[in-house]
Amino acid sequence: MIETLFAPFSRPYLARALIExxxxxxxxxxxxxxxxLRRLAFLTDAITHTVFPGVVVGFxxxxxxxxxxxxxxxxxxxxxxxxAIAATRRVNEDAALAVLLTAxxxxxxxxxxxxxxxxxxxxxxxxxxxxxxxxxDIMVTGAVTVLAFVVLVGLGKELLLxxxxxxxxxxxxxxxxxxxxxGNMLIALVVVAAVQAVGTVLVIAMLVVPAATAxxxxxxLGVILAVATGLGMLGAWLGLxxxxxxxxxxxVRLAAGATIVLVLVACYAVVTLGQSVRxxxxxxxxxxxxxxx
Amino acid sequence: MSKxxxxxxxxxxxxxxxxxxxxxxxxxxxxxxxxxxxxLVGPNGAGKxxxxxxxxxxxxxxxxxxxxxxRRPAEARRQVAYVPQADTLDPDFPISVAQVVLxxxxxxxxxxxxxGRADRDAAAAALAAVGLEHRAADRFGLLSGGxxxxxxxxxxxxAQPAVLVLDxxxxxxxxxxxxxxxxxxxxxxxxxxxxxxxxxDLGLAQVSCDGVCLLNRRQFGFGPPDAVLTPDTLxxxxxxxxxxLGDRGLILAHS
Numbered sequence: 001m002i003e004t005l006f007a008p009f010s011r012p013y014l015a016r017a018l019i020e021x022x023x024x025x026x027x028x029x030x031x032x033x034x035x036x037l038r039r040l041a042f043l044t045d046a047i048t049h050t051v052f053p054g055v056v057v058g059f060x061x062x063x064x065x066x067x068x069x070x071x072x073x074x075x076x077x078x079x080x081x082x083x084a085i086a087a088t089r090r091v092n093e094d095a096a097l098a099v100l101l102t103a104x105x106x107x108x109x110x111x112x113x114x115x116x117x118x119x120x121x122x123x124x125x126x127x128x129x130x131x132x133x134x135x136x137d138i139m140v141t142g143a144v145t146v147l148a149f150v151v152l153v154g155l156g157k158e159l160l161l162x163x164x165x166x167x168x169x170x171x172x173x174x175x176x177x178x179x180x181x182x183g184n185m186l187i188a189l190v191v192v193a194a195v196q197a198v199g200t201v202l203v204i205a206m207l208v209v210p211a212a213t214a215x216x217x218x219x220x221l222g223v224i225l226a227v228a229t230g231l232g233m234l235g236a237w238l239g240l241x242x243x244x245x246x247x248x249x250x251x252v253r254l255a256a257g258a259t260i261v262l263v264l265v266a267c268y269a270v271v272t273l274g275q276s277v278r279x280x281x282x283x284x285x286x287x288x289x290x291x292x293x
Numbered sequence: 294m295s296k297x298x299x300x301x302x303x304x305x306x307x308x309x310x311x312x313x314x315x316x317x318x319x320x321x322x323x324x325x326x327x328x329x330x331x332x333l334v335g336p337n338g339a340g341k342x343x344x345x346x347x348x349x350x351x352x353x354x355x356x357x358x359x360x361x362x363x364r365r366p367a368e369a370r371r372q373v374a375y376v377p378q379a380d381t382l383d384p385d386f387p388i389s390v391a392q393v394v395l396x397x398x399x400x401x402x403x404x405x406x407x408x409g410r411a412d413r414d415a416a417a418a419a420l421a422a423v424g425l426e427h428r429a430a431d432r433f434g435l436l437s438g439g440x441x442x443x444x445x446x447x448x449x450x451x452a453q454p455a456v457l458v459l460d461x462x463x464x465x466x467x468x469x470x471x472x473x474x475x476x477x478x479x480x481x482x483x484x485x486x487x488x489x490x491x492x493x494d495l496g497l498a499q500v501s502c503d504g505v506c507l508l509n510r511r512q513f514g515f516g517p518p519d520a521v522l523t524p525d526t527l528x529x530x531x532x533x534x535x536x537x538l539g540d541r542g543l544i545l546a547h548s
Contacts, residue, residue: 154404160388164386168377170349171349171373173400219387221389221392
C-alpha cells in the first residue's frame with residue numbers, strides 16, 4: 001500500500017504529474033470554498049466551457065505552448081462578460097449563462113473537428129493529460145496558486161461579506177461588481193491553470209467537490225477552508241496513485257484526471273453516507289439535554 | 294419621552310425617488326435629528342424600503358434631495374450602518390455570530406488588513422449590548438429569528454455609526470428580542486446617533502419613537518407620533534383600511 005503511494009513518483013514524469021496535481025488540488029479546494037459560498041457552481045461550469053474554444057485556437061495557432069494563452073484570453077473575457085451580466089440584473093442570468101456556455105463550447109467543437117486528429121485532441125482538451133505536464137505548466141499553476149492565496153487572504157473579509165450579505169455590503173459602500181470581477185477572474189485563472197492537467201470539463205469537479213465535502217463536515221469557515229484544501233491535495237495524490245497502479249499492476253487503463261475526480265466524489269459519498277448513518281443513530285437515541293432544532 | 298434636539302442628521306427636502314420612469318415615492322420632506330428615532334410606517338409596498346435605500350444612497354433621488362450628515366448619501370456611508378431583515382440572509386451560511394458582528398468593523402479596518410484586537414473587542418462589546426455574548430461561537434443560522442436580528446444590530450453597533458438604518462427589525466420577533474433591540478437602539482441614540490426604522494407596528498412607533506414618517510407611495514405625514522398617527526391621516530394613508538380602536542390605538546384591516 002505504502003509502496004503504491006510513494007514508489008511511482010520517483011520517475012520524473014510522474015513526479016511532475018504529482019506536483020501539478022497536488023498544487024491544483026490545493027488551489028481548487030481553496031477557491032472552491034469561494035465558489036460554494038457564492039453558489040457559483042453553474043457560473044464556474046460556464047467559464048470552463050467558454051474557455052474551450054480558447055484552448056483549441058491556442059493549440060491550432062502555436063501548438064501546446066498556445067493552450068494556456070488561448071485559455072487565458074477566453075477565461076478573462078468570459079469572467080468579465082459574466083460579471084457584467086450579473087451586474088445588470090435585467091436579463092435572466094441562468095439563461096444568459098447557458099446560451100454563452102453552449103455557444104462557446106459549440107465554437108470550440110467546430111474548430112477542433114476541422115483537425116485530422118479530431119478525437120484525440122478533443123479528449124485531451126476536455127479531460128486533460130496530466131502525465132505530460134511540463135515544468136512550464138507547473139510554474140503556471142504555482143503562480144495562480146500564489147495569486148489565489150494573496151487574493152483570498154487580502155480580500156477575504158470583503159469577499160465573505162459580499163457572499164453573506166450583498167445588500168449590506170452595498171450599503172457599506174463596497175462596489176459589488178468590482179468584488180465579483182475579482183472573484184470571477186480568480187475562478188477563470190484556476191480553470192486556465194487546470195486545463196493542461198485535468199481538462200476543461202473535469203476542473204469543475206475539483207472546484208466543487210472538496211468544498212462541498214468540507215461543508216458537510218463543518219460549520220466553521222476556517223475548518224472548511226482547511227479541509228477543502230487538504231482534501232483537494234489528498235484526492236489528487238490518491239487518484240494519481242490509483243490510476244498509475246491500475247495501469248501498471250493490473251493492466252487497466254484509468255484516465256488520471258478522471259480518477260482524481262472519482263476519488264474526490266468517493267470521499268463526498270462516504271461523508272454523506274456517514275452523516276446519514278450518524279443522523280439515523282441520533283434519532284434513535286437522542287443525547288440527554290439536547291434540544292432539537 | 295423627552296425630546297432630543299440634536300443637529301439634523303438626515304434631511305429629506307421634497308425628495309422623489311424613482312426606479313426608471315415610475316416614481317416609487319414622492320415628495321418626502323422632513324428631518325431626522327441626532328439622538329432621535331424616527332419610524333417609517335405605511336402599508337406593504339408603501340415605499341419604506343425605498344426610502345431606506347435612499348438614505349443609503351442605493352436608489353436615485355430624481356427631484357428634491359436627501360442629505361445625510363451634510364453630504365450626499367453615498368458619501369456618508371462610512372458613518373451609516375444598515376441592519377437588513379435577518380430572514381433575507383442564508384441560514385445555512387457557515388459563519389459564526391462573532392464573525393457576523395466583526396463585519397461591522399470591516400470599513401474601519403480597511404482593505405487588505407485583518408481585524409485586530411481592538412476590532413474584536415468592539416465586536417464583543419456590541420454583541421454584549423444586544424445580550425448575546427454567550428452565543429458568539431454559534432453558527433449564525435442556528436439562532437432564532439429575533440436573535441439573528443439582534444446579531445445584525447450588534448454588527449451595526451460595532452461600526453459605531455452616526456446614523457443607524459433598520460429595515461423591519463421587529464417583524465416576527467419575540468418580546469424578549471424586541472426589548473433587547475429597543476434597548477440597544479436607545480443606547481445608540483443616547484450617544485447621539487440618529488435612527489431610522491421601518492415597521493408595521495404603529496403602537497411601537499407611537500410609544501418608542503420620537504418621530505413618525507407615514508408613507509404610501511407619497512408622504513402623508515412627518516412629525517411627532519401624536520401629530521402624525523391620527524385616525525384621519527392613517528385612514529388616508531391606508532386607503533380606508535384603518536379602523537379606530539379606542540382613543541389612541543388603531544387596528545388595521547389589510548385589504
